[in-house]
Amino acid sequence: MFVRLLLMLMAIFMVSIESSIATLHRVGAKQGWNPNVNYSEWSDHERFYVGDWLLFNFDKRYFNVLEVNETSYDNCNDQGFLKNVTRGGRDVIELTEARPYYFLSSGGYCYHGMKVAINVEVPQVAPAPALTPVKNGSPPSNAISIRILLFLIFFAVAYFY
Known part of the structure; x- marks a missing residue:
């Protein structure tokens, strides 16, 4: 009884870990947060989800990171910003809501x-893969993999119990 309960909890834990892994996005990739970088091109190649993080790498003596609204973003207006993200030149912000986010550097940069x-989305849960029908009395290959995995988990639980 205890082993079954433990196996169920482990399976739930494994599924929840897989679906809750957040991504750290380095803004501008290798170029970081600097002038003359095409951030629209960079962001077009990324997918942003609630719970992900943005990392801004920059020289804090010259640049900063301000979160602004869409109008301020379009007009490069650094007055009345929503949030100053700047802390020390390696600044991280968590994307906590599914919505558009707008960031800029002040001082004319x-x-x-x-x-x-960037546009942040709610993570989508992938549907479970469909099982293929049994042919010639042999189980599908993914069923064999699941059995092997369950055996290994059972063995580990039995060993440490």
């Missing part, structure tokens, strides 16, 4: 391309 807009 926005006009040199230091702005990025």
Whole structure:
């Protein structure tokens, strides 16, 4: 009874870990947060989900990171920003809501391309894979893999119990 309960909890734990892994996105990839980088192109190649993180790497003596609204983003207006993300040049912000986010650097650097807009989505749960029908009395290959995995889990539980 205890082993069955433990196996069920382990299976639930494994599924929840797989579906809750957050991603750290380095803004601008290797170029970081600097002038004359095409952040629209960078963000077009990324998928952002609630719970992910953005990492801004920059020289804090010259640049900063401000979260702004869409109008301020479009006009490179650094007045009345929503949030100053700047802390020390390696700044991280968690994406906590499914919505568009807008960031720019003040001091005129926005006009040199230091702005990025991203759209954050709710993570989608992948549907369970369909099982293939049994042919010639042999189980499908993914059923064999699941049995092997369950055996290994059972063995580990029995060994440490």
